[in-house]
Every structure is written in C-alpha cells, then in structure tokens.
Amino acid sequence: xxxxxxxxxxxxxxxxxxxxxxxxxxxxxxxxxxxxxxxxxxxxxxxxxxxxxxxxxxxxxxxxxxxxxxxxxxxxxxxxxxxxxxxxxxxxxxxxxxxxxxxxxxxxxxxxxxxxxxxxxxxxxxxxxxxxxxxxxxxxxxxxxxxxxxxxxxxxxxxxxxxxxxxxxxxxxxxxxxxxxxxxxxxxxxxxxxxxxxxxxxxxxxxxxxxxxxxxxxxxxxxxxxxxxxxxxxxxxxxxxxxxxxxxxxxxxxxxxxxxxxxxxxxxxxxxxxxxxxxxxxxxxxxxxxxxxxxxxxxxxxxxxxxxxxxxxxxxxxxxxxxxxxxxxxxxxxxxxxxxxxxxxxxxxxxxxxxxxxxxxxxxxxxxxxxxxxxxxxxxxxxxxxxxxxxxxxxxxxxxxxxxxxxxxxxxxxxxxxxxxxxxxxxxxxxxxxxxxxxxxxxxxxxxxxxxxxxxxxxxxxxxxxxxxxx
Amino acid sequence: xxxxxxxxxxxxxxxxxxxxxxxxxxxxxxxxxxxxxxxxxxxxxxxxxxxxxxxxxxxxxxxxxxxxxxxxxxxxxxxxxxxxxxxxxxxxxxxxxxxxxxxxxxxxxxxxxxxxxxxxxxxxxxxxxxxxxxxxxxxxxxxxxxxxxxxxxxxxxxxxxxxxxxxxxxxxxxxxxxxx
Numbered sequence: 001x002x003x004x005x006x007x008x009x010x011x012x013x014x015x016x017x018x019x020x021x022x023x024x025x026x027x028x029x030x031x032x033x034x035x036x037x038x039x040x041x042x043x044x045x046x047x048x049x050x051x052x053x054x055x056x057x058x059x060x061x062x063x064x065x066x067x068x069x070x071x072x073x074x075x076x077x078x079x080x081x082x083x084x085x086x087x088x089x090x091x092x093x094x095x096x097x098x099x100x101x102x103x104x105x106x107x108x109x110x111x112x113x114x115x116x117x118x119x120x121x122x123x124x125x126x127x128x129x130x131x132x133x134x135x136x137x138x139x140x141x142x143x144x145x146x147x148x149x150x151x152x153x154x155x156x157x158x159x160x161x162x163x164x165x166x167x168x169x170x171x172x173x174x175x176x177x178x179x180x181x182x183x184x185x186x187x188x189x190x191x192x193x194x195x196x197x198x199x200x201x202x203x204x205x206x207x208x209x210x211x212x213x214x215x216x217x218x219x220x221x222x223x224x225x226x227x228x229x230x231x232x233x234x235x236x237x238x239x240x241x242x243x244x245x246x247x248x249x250x251x252x253x254x255x256x257x258x259x260x261x262x263x264x265x266x267x268x269x270x271x272x273x274x275x276x277x278x279x280x281x282x283x284x285x286x287x288x289x290x291x292x293x294x295x296x297x298x299x300x301x302x303x304x305x306x307x308x309x310x311x312x313x314x315x316x317x318x319x320x321x322x323x324x325x326x327x328x329x330x331x332x333x334x335x336x337x338x339x340x341x342x343x344x345x346x347x348x349x350x351x352x353x354x355x356x357x358x359x360x361x362x363x364x365x366x367x368x369x370x371x372x373x374x375x376x377x378x379x380x381x382x383x384x385x386x387x388x389x390x391x392x393x394x395x396x397x398x399x400x401x402x403x404x405x406x407x408x409x410x411x412x413x414x415x416x417x418x419x420x421x422x423x424x425x426x427x428x429x430x431x432x433x434x435x436x437x438x439x440x441x442x443x444x445x446x447x448x449x450x451x452x453x454x455x456x457x458x459x460x461x462x463x464x465x466x467x468x469x470x471x
Numbered sequence: 472x473x474x475x476x477x478x479x480x481x482x483x484x485x486x487x488x489x490x491x492x493x494x495x496x497x498x499x500x501x502x503x504x505x506x507x508x509x510x511x512x513x514x515x516x517x518x519x520x521x522x523x524x525x526x527x528x529x530x531x532x533x534x535x536x537x538x539x540x541x542x543x544x545x546x547x548x549x550x551x552x553x554x555x556x557x558x559x560x561x562x563x564x565x566x567x568x569x570x571x572x573x574x575x576x577x578x579x580x581x582x583x584x585x586x587x588x589x590x591x592x593x594x595x596x597x598x599x600x601x602x603x604x605x606x607x608x609x610x611x612x613x614x615x616x617x618x619x620x621x622x623x624x625x626x627x628x629x630x631x632x633x634x635x636x637x638x639x640x641x642x643x644x645x646x647x648x649x650x651x
Contacts (some may be wrong), residue, residue: 017628019557021613033560043568046561047499048639049632054498054507055588055642056607058491156608157585189608 135190136171159186168287175208178287195231199280201288218250218265228281236266260305278303289322296389306417315375320391323368323415326470333358334406335399345441358399365470368414372463390452393468397448401465404430485531493535500543501562506555514539591641599634
C-alpha cells in the first residue's frame, strides 16, 4: 500500500467519500473516473481508501476472517460431489439471508448500546471511565501472580486468549459474561462474543436481549436469560440454559431452549438434545452471578436452575446462592446489619440481630444472595458442626438479614423461587447468638464487599440473606 | 487426480493461508465490500474445480489472484455489475494498475493487519474514532451518523475521508517498519 498524494484535491475527496458512502450520482462517477484516469497518484489514493475501508469492515464479525475461513471450508467440503451450478446459488442465498438478519440486528443493537451506556459508567465508578469506543469492561480474576483483580477496557474487534483465571466482562448494554481459561474469544461488538474455545456463562438483562454467542457450529441468541456455552476447538459446542430462554441456530436448524435444557452442536450432525450437565460452569457461573471469590467452607452453590438451587442440600459447606438479580427496594427493608464490623461471636461483640432496616426513597434496586447451610440429613439434638469462611461480592453490601422473621418477610421480594420450609425447627432459619448454642459470628468488611461467617450449625437450617447493590 | 478427500484437505490449507490476502486484493479492485466474500468464494470454487492446474500449493497465492482478477473482469460485462462493483469504469482502471504479485513489505497476515489497524486507530482523534466506529462497526451511513452526532453528512464524509487517509499512511508506515 502506498499513499503518494498527501493532499488530494477537494473534488476527489468529496467524490471518493460519496462513492464509498454509496451516495455518488452518475455525474459524480464520471468526474471521479476522469480524475483518477489522469492521475496515477489519485488512483492509488482511491485504492488506499478501498483497502482501509475493507480492512475496517473485516473487523466487523459479519465479514471477519475467522467466519469466512470457516464458511468457505465448510462449503467446499459440501460441494465435492455437486454440479458446478449448484454451489454459487447455495452460497449466495445463505449469505444474503444472513446479511438481512444481520442488518435487522445491527439496527436494534446500535440503539441498545447508546441507550444503555450509562449503567457501564455507574457500575465501574471506581475504575477509569471507558473511552467512547469501548463496549465492555473486563476484570481478570484468579491469576496467581496478581493478588488484586485488574480491569481493562474492551474495544470492538478485540481478540483475547485467556490462559489463566476467569475474566468477567461487563458490557455497556448490561450483559455480564464470565469466561474461564483456557479460552480464546473475540468481542466483535457490544452485542456479541465469538467463542473459539472455552467455557462461558452469561446473564443478560432486558437491555441486552438479543445478545449473541457464536461458536464454530452454532449461534446462541439470548431471549432474556442466564445461560452457559462450552465450545471446543473442533467447532462443537454445548449450550445450557439456567434461567429464561435462548435460541440456538446451527446451519438452518433453529431451536428454542428453556431453562433446565441443553443442546449439543457439531459439524457432523444436527442439533442434539443433551442431559442438563452444569459441571463445566462451576467457576464461571458464580462470577457471572456476582460472586467474586469465596474462602474456607463457604462456597458458591453449583450452577443450576433457581428451583434446583432452592432444594439443594450439602453437608459440608455453607452455600452462596444467588437469588433475585434485580428487585425494587421497598421504602424500608427489614434488616439486621447495616454497618461494617463484627457481630455475634464469643464473647459477643455486637448483637447479630437488630432493628437496622434499610431505608430508601423506594426508588432503588438491589440484588439478593442467600448464605445457607442445609444438610442432607439431620444432626442429633445438641450436635453442632462448625463452618467458617467468607464470600466477596462484586459490589457493596447494603444490608444483611440474620433473623428468621426478617428472612420470611423478605422472601417474597428477594427470591423468585421460595425455599422449601425446613422439616426440623421451621421457625429457626436464621443464625443464633446463644446462649443455648455456640454463637454464630458475622463480619462485614470495611469495603462492604466481603462477609465472613462462623456458623455453628445444629439440627436446623442456618441461613442469612445478603442484600447488595444492583447492576 | 487426487482423491476427493486429499483434494479437500489441500484446498482447505490453501484457503486458510490465502483467504485474507485474496479478499484484500479483491477489495482493492473496487468491489463493493458486501460482495468481496462472494467473489472470494467463487474464486476458491474455481480453484477447487481447476485444482489439477496448480503445479504447487506454494504458488497458490498468485494463481488465486489471477482467478479473482478474471472474475472481477467478468463482473464488468454483467448487467448487474453495479451491485457488486462500486463502479465498473473505476474497476477497469484499478485492474489495469493492479499488480498480481504482493507488494514487498505489505502485511499479509490478517491478525497482524488488524493489530496494526488497531494501533493506528488509537492515533485518530476521539471524534474520528467515533465516526469510524459508527460507519464500520455499526454499519451506519453518513446521514445517520450526522443525525446522531449533530454533524452534516458532508462533514461526516470529510471526517471519514481524513481518517482513512491517515490510517492508510499509518498502515503503510507500519508495513515499512515491520518489513525492515
């Protein structure tokens, strides 16, 4: 490429621009042809503009090299025994149909990006503001050499080879995606991820409906949901839906998938139903759900549907269970702990329970998590088990609910799936401060993002509800 | 004659090595960017059917560009040429002036080219980047961009022209730099 004419004449500038914009008229075409016919430098300048615009267009996923390479290889493989006439019509027809759908999607997506840019700034207010071109903020978690997570801005077209930890991407439209290493993926726009290989979980609010995850063999389109995608380098992919609904399309085969369902896509067969298996998403689902890390015997609940999570039992751990992702706070939310500090313990510092309702103007939203010890069996009377650990969320904690009555009062707004009533001591869901039992202890960190617990669990369920800021 | 599977395996390799530069070449001939991929696919299809005429896979690049040139020339004589070509007369001039061989120092690897482009994009002003983003990533025309950014369509085209001009120079400088 060369650019021998640093100051092209004004007429050429206007006509070249109109040509590439598709707005040139016949007189303009003739004038442009005459200009470049008589000036080799201008012809080269025109070629430069064509090449740059073509290269810029290549960074759009519709025309990306990766997509093209995959499609041409697939088509050539298919036409091995076909006649010379059948292939071009097949290829052209498919591309035209795909472009039509793409144009529709781009129009809607562009509006969503503009309208939803505010949450990105609000969500990352402790971090540098993204430049105009950024479509997401990435946070890299769990790297051995990096004690504190690092964030970076993601601009369209960015390809990432993730070799360690988990990366969380907060998109401008509100979508949250967590990807576990090893993985390779591209972020072509604020509405899409191309996953070459690796596991990801995503959650999409209403503003991000239509968000897509493309793999070598199929495309998932969000219809309002939480889902997981596991892609292999050979192009095959597994899709699961944890909540809501998605659409999966592979070579013209289109399926709608509801929560608790799974599909498998490959190069060699049509979409296949699979058992709902979530173990591939054990690390990504908590991160996408807002759980940044846990320690000790406090662990994230295994990925599953809200109904399955409500019924989940575990003898060995206190589980952190995501509840409603966003709900409107009432003017006064019953709560027990509002401020950083240590509550309960032996000897007791500050009471675990207190009249510390969360008062707002009724115009704020929040998110809810449950920390729950729910054993498979039943312990003997006055037999206790000791659990200690902590959980760090990706946003500040507003309030903690520790008493049974307040847990019940907030069930309706904080969870979409009621938890089963405990068979033993149904009136004792919360934590206890003694004196008949070893006291439980809760510490809320100064930055309000980490809660440390010491549960001395007896024959009943022990649980607390944690209310954090919303998206 | 190779077996069908062997032939597919060989051409698959050629596709991987050459598709990026071939599409780049086709665009340089004034093909509407929405049709570049179609013509590249046709070129690979022709190559597939004439596979036995290729003496060595190492020579596939120039051979594919000759095939693509012929396909583009054929477009000039078609009645629907305006759809695939920006302008048939301009394409004729670009064809006459285009080398089949790759220019020394030019970036052929698509990843490297994209990386170079990303770096060059960083050197544009915020406003230029915003306009480029709207045009090439959101697929909007000058009028739509102007409405959103409170600019006239003429001003948007001017910003785009200058951005492409600067990007071309920046890429050229990087090619020269990387080649030496």
